[in-house]
Amino acid sequence: MGMVLGRITVETPKYELIKACSEYEIRKYAPSVYAQVTYNPSQFKGNKDGGFMLLANYIGALGNPQNAKPEKIAMTAPVITKTAAGEGEKIAMTAPVVTKQEGGGEMVTMQFLLPAKYQKAEEAPRPVDERVVIGEIGERKYGVMKFSGVASDAVVADKLQKLKESLERDGYKIVGEYELARYNPPFTLAPFRTNEIMIPIE
Template identity: 70%
Template sequence: MGMVLGKIPVETPKYQVIRSFTDYEIRKYAPSVIAQVTYDPSHEFKGDKDGGFTLLANYIGVFGNPQNLKPEKIAMTAPVITKTPETSSSAEKIAMTAPVVTKSRGGGEEKKMVTMQFLLPDMYRKAEDAPKPVDKRVEIVEEVERKYGVVRFGGVATEKVVGEKVEKLKKSLEKDGYKVIGEFLLARYNPPWRTLPMFRTNEVMIPIE
């Protein structure tokens, strides 16, 4: 019942609020370790219609025995984070409960590759601390300390709503003297099939210098 009403019962990323404004925050996130898979979103990922999600879920043991060399079951975290090209047709395409980051690579006429990431629990401080994946398509990498401008909002994170939040946040950051250094991330803290739309928590995150 708690998840239906928006309760977040899993570990979330550690961060420090550097400054709070009326409509957004500046946050500094601690270094983290992630598991990731890179793929071409214009083609069905072999053996996984969810763009690599099944590979990552198998790695941590969501569906049974974890597919890593220890083997060791790894706890899930939140939020689900996606980074996609601004021409993406929908902000609600990926519906998962795991900690996922999806990043686009390339642009223009080039092929746009997407990297889907699971943030691993805080107990893994270095990449070598995490169990080695059985499937070589799964990579374990370290994310350094980083800063974001962040705005939180409820409801369904539709493309239109997210686009409006991104544009407003960009203008606020520029007005307040912050330099944007990358594409926005969309963070969703609740599984859409388990949480009523009105109780969902979402965030738009824009990396800043």
């Protein structure tokens, strides 16, 4: 029942809170190890989150772990989506779920951050499915705006614009594409969901 009402019961990424104000927070995140998969949503009837099952199978969220040990790996939050327009543009992966435009068509890269006990990529179990890739991301800094409800395209666009304006007004330099972080499963009631717009800054 707790998860239906928005309770977050899984590990979340560690970060240092650098600044907090009414409009946003500035956070510095610690290095992380991730598992990711890239696919075309058309493979999953247009579902952008269609690759979720490949990663869930890797960590053993729904049954036996599909990795070489096999070792069950704890689920983490948030799921993060990163969108960038551009033909063939390579995007640095910085979170669990990444969406990017590639080669004129949409490709989705979904990414889970693995639990903090994995300090290096080689410490994580090797995936059985070769579509699942393990990697590392270093320390990074974000301007973050938190909001509840359903993260529809229109809501995200509005929040993104407001966050950009606030960060630029206060002298922060934006250095990458925004990310949408979703902390709750789909069955969480909309008013109790936790979402965040995250913009990389320096």
